[in-house]
Amino acid sequence: MGYAINFGQVFEYLPYLAGGAWLSLQIAFLAFCGGLVLGLLGAFAKTFGGPILRRIANAYVVFFTNTPQLVQIYFLFFALPEAGILLSSYVAVLIGMTLNAGAYLTEIQRAGFSSVRQTEMEAAETLGMSRWQQVRYVIVPHIARVLFPPLSNHYILMTLGTSMAAIFGVEELTGRALNVNSETFRSIEVFTITGVMYILVTLVASAILGVAGRALFRAKMRIV
């Protein structure tokens, strides 16, 4: 009723918001890479580890997949300084998201491990492949192909999840949108543009991942 849509003023902030989107991408990418490594360790522990390692990995996964990510980051943000560890909000968010991703990616990667076909492993063995050659030529290419889609999905989810960094004052896309909002009071316009930017960021990421996936895994693996 009383609200007249006017994008003009908000458009001036586009570069500022784009900078925020870039930071969101960075957080998502770094946390994803960290989570991938943690998840790999977790998946190894759960698949090949002894009972103690398995239990540790399990506890880690259960804890991080059954508590809200926000609470996890709050914990890092407020509890660690008490222990003498001071974290900037950026680092706290990054660590929190990495630990959270590690738990989910442990489960995803473990499923990939267990999808390796026993029959192929037997063929590899009887052809005389060493353990290492089996990993290199059979296990890794297979797992990479199986894991690519769910990992891509999780990456997109994480990109969106970065918006909670705003709560801790990190100036990523949502953080900057809040700033613009409190300066212009053009809430509808600001969050429309912010939404569009998130869509662009995820669509571009999906497209890149899709092309990369096809290039890597339609051509699958070439030996000759």
Add this chain to the structure above:
Amino acid sequence: MQHLDIVDISARYGSHQVLRGISLGVDRGQITSLVGPSGSGKSTLLRVLVGLLPPETGHVSFDGQRIDYSNKKNVKAIRDRFAIVFQQYNLFQNMTALDNVTIAPIKIRKRNRAEVIDEAEELLAKVGLKEKMRSYPDQLSGGQQQRVAIARALALKPELLLLDEVTASLDPELVSEVLDSIRQLAAEGMTMIIVSHEMGFVREVSSTVAFMVDGKMVEVGSPADVFENPKEARTREFVNKILQH
């Protein structure tokens, strides 16, 4: 001395006793066929021979040398000389037909790449897959995958070739082609153990037929003996059943 000497082999999967004292001798350049009802342990015996399932009792000798299946080096050495074509083919799904055939000679045996590729192309052409060399297993029919698996085994130039149901999913034209290749291989001195349900095929190519039931060797003899003149009642029953079909 026998080329391959299997003596009193027993093996089990967990608590399930599958092989119960199997003995069989195989001469060089001979084709020995394993026949018997489903579940009698034919595939299991082949798996024991290539070291995928350690035998519980008994032993296997190749050219008079005992194979120690608990010794990794020994098993590796034997795998350089034996090749197996699995009943389920077990091709590498992430590799083309050509890569499936060339990976072991190139990456494991470290042979000259160009030479291996030439040979592999020739092998694949021989089994009628010239046009499918760049296809992945999931783009091939069962019979085509099987032929890739045969080419993969032959690319290793094994001294002993184990074939598990290789003619099961081939059409008649190809059966005769594969049959010819098998005969030619035998003429070149390769020793083979073939598991097959196709008695016509078995009769034609084998020098020895071994009939197994429930993990035991019931009768071993020439195709003529086993098919026309079986000594054991159990063999007679099996042969009659098959001939009726």
